[in-house]
Amino acid sequence: MDYKRATDRLFERITAEDLAAELGVSQNTIARARLDPATRGYRPPxxxxxxxxxxxxxxxxxxxLQLQKELERLAGE
Known part of the structure; x- marks a missing residue:
């Protein structure tokens, strides 16, 4: 594993698109539920x-955790 690949994996993140797919809703639903409840466009989660x-x-x-193990192995720990 090289530096680029390790840091690419480190910087992976969960997106609103991922959560929307997991819940079977639109990305817009996720976005609106993240708004301040006092705003007009807010919807409950x-x-x-x-x-x-x-x-x-x-x-x-x-x-x-898997990345941690791989990197520790490479570092000789």
Missing amino acids: PAGWERGAARLAGEQAARL
Whole structure:
């Protein structure tokens, strides 16, 4: 693994598109739920958002832990 590949993996992130796909809603729904509730365009978060966000966070954590192990192995730790 080289520096570019390692940092590409390190900088991967969960996007609104990922969350929308996980929850089966549009990206617009995700965006509107992130607005200040006092604004006119605000909508409540989609049902089940907690479980979907937790799953995505768990997947990301697992990817980062795997990257950590690979980098530690390369560093001789």
